[in-house]
Amino acid sequence: MGDIQIRGATKRFGAVTAVDGVSLDVADGEFLVLLGPSGCGKSTLLRAIAGLTPLTAGALELDGRDITHTPPRERDLAMVFQSYALYPHLSVERNIGFPLRARRQSRHDIRRKVAEVAGTLELSELLQRRPRELSGGQRQRVALGRALVRDPGAFLLDEPLSNLDAKLRASTRYELVELHRRLRATFVYVTHDQVEAMTMATRIAILNQGRLEQVGTPEEVYDEPASEFVAGFLGSPPMNLFPATIVSRVSRVSRGGELVALAPGMEVPLGRRGEVPDTDVVLGIRPEHLRPNRPHPAMSGTVRLLENLGGEEIAHCAVGEVRLCVRGPRPLGLAAGDEIGLAVEPGHVHVFHPETGRRLRWQDDGAETVPPSPTEHTEQGVPA
Ligand SMILES: Nc1ncnc2c1ncn2[C@@H]1O[C@H](COP(=O)(O)OP(=O)(O)OP(=O)(O)O)[C@@H](O)[C@H]1O
Ligand SMILES: [Mg+2]
Structure with a gap:
């Protein structure tokens, strides 16, 4: 168990x-990524869970048992650091078996357990080598092996891939996900790399200045960011964020006006009807949701620069006073200097409070829409 x-x-x-x-529940078997x-x-939060840094306030439980003041070695948690922290003078076999020797297990049991873990991590051929005779990825696997051999209630990993080159990172990422799937153990994994978070996590907890901004599945945090901070942190390039004013535009067909967000060079339909007082907000639109040269553009501007990313292309555009990124498959069919119109579907427009930065949610009261209000948040930072 590892709750x-x-x-x-x-x-x-x-x-x-x-x-x-910070209040957060990590369920048994989850792959929770702490991102920020x-x-x-x-790292401070992870070290506190491990018992290496005592908390100033608050409490920790493992499977319902209070471990706030339990010494690290009695917590049944295994920590893997960014620097592998291997013993340079010991062989791979003895490095992996170290925690078991410290617990005075029999030589036979240690040998059996080390062989099993080495098999899982494909280290069986390397057991007699010293750490300096291994690649970075192999060393990282030895560090993991030393955690695995203990059969802990949960694994705590602090940026374990950050010393690896890009190619090895990608393959080790995949191996870790496979390992998690096989072990069905709880992983709490720290990274500042959003690609690692999006690809590996069952849930992501996003921290900003020590506070929890949002917890959710990768899809939830990407598609419905709870704050301007989360919106701007996830995505590459990040979400376009700019000030706008929501107004009701009088319409002949519907009772109440049609809601649009206005800013110089744009009039973005929000797909809502109602009477609202003019409301200043921050609007958010992801680069992949801005479509050039479609009917009914919501904005008009000028292409300033194109960036070729291989399969995709990014157009940097000026609309009124704001710079917007547009991303799409290459070629976008645009050139620097082009006048363009940009369309966006109302469902892809995010609205944030200009001061608190919290996501604003529409409250539908029958046919009417009342002014958006900041998202209610539970103690876990999840929309209520
Ligand atoms: N032992 C310490 N003494 C004083 N301040 C500390 C200590 N450890 C961390 N801090 C401070 O606490 C804050 C959080 O640090 P922490 O190492 O947890 O950040 P992090 O999110 O892991 O960052 P990184 O991605 O750079 O590893 C920072 O402002 C840091 O300077
Ligand atoms: Mg850190």
Whole structure:
């Protein structure tokens, strides 16, 4: 079992609040990724779960048992660090078996268990080598093996792939997902790499300055970001975010007006009807959702620059005062200097509160739409 409950976890280092009231349930067998920019508190939170950093406030439970003050070695959790922290003078076999020797298991049991783990990680041929005789990826697997051999309740991994080159990262990513599938164990995995998070996680928890911004499946956090921060952090290039004003445009056909977001050079239909007072918001549209040269463009502007990414192309465009990225399969059929119209489907327009940055949700009251209000959030940062 490996069910981890984090309740109001807070860690201060003097004046710095590294982790700020984080509450999160990690279910048994989940692959939970802690994602966020450098310094947002990911490692501190992971080390607190491992027991290496005591919390200033809050509580931790493992399978319903309070472990807030339990020493690390009694927590039944295995941690894998970015630097592999292998013993350079010991063979691969002895590195992997180290935790079992520390627990004084029999030589026979240790040999059997190490052989089993080495088989899983395809290290059987390398057991007599020293760490310096291994590639980065092989060393990382040895570090994983040392965690695996203990059969822990959960694995805690802190940027384990960041020392690997791009190709090895991609293949090790795949191996880790396979391993997780086979072991059905709980993984809590720290990274600042959104590709790792999107491809590996069953759920992603996004941290910003020690606070939990949102927890959800990769699809949820990408498709319905709970805040401007999450919207701008995920995606490459990130979501276009710019100020706009929502107004009701009088319409002859419907009772109440049609809601549109206005900004210089744009009039973006929101697919809603109702009477709302003019409301300042931040609008968000992903680059892949802006379609050049379609009927009924919501904006008009100029292409400034094209970037060729191989299979795809990015057009940097100026619309009124804002710069927008448009992404699509190459060729987009555009050239620098072109005047263009850009269309977007109402379902792909995100709206955020201009001060709090929280996502605004429409509340439909019969046929009427009332002004959007900030998303209600539960303690876990998940939309209620
Ligand atoms: N031992 C410490 N003493 C003082 N401040 C610390 C200590 N450890 C971390 N911090 C501070 O706490 C904040 C969070 O640090 P943390 O290492 O958890 O960030 P991170 O999200 O893991 O960043 P990175 O992606 O760069 O590894 C930072 O501002 C950091 O400077
Ligand atoms: Mg870190």
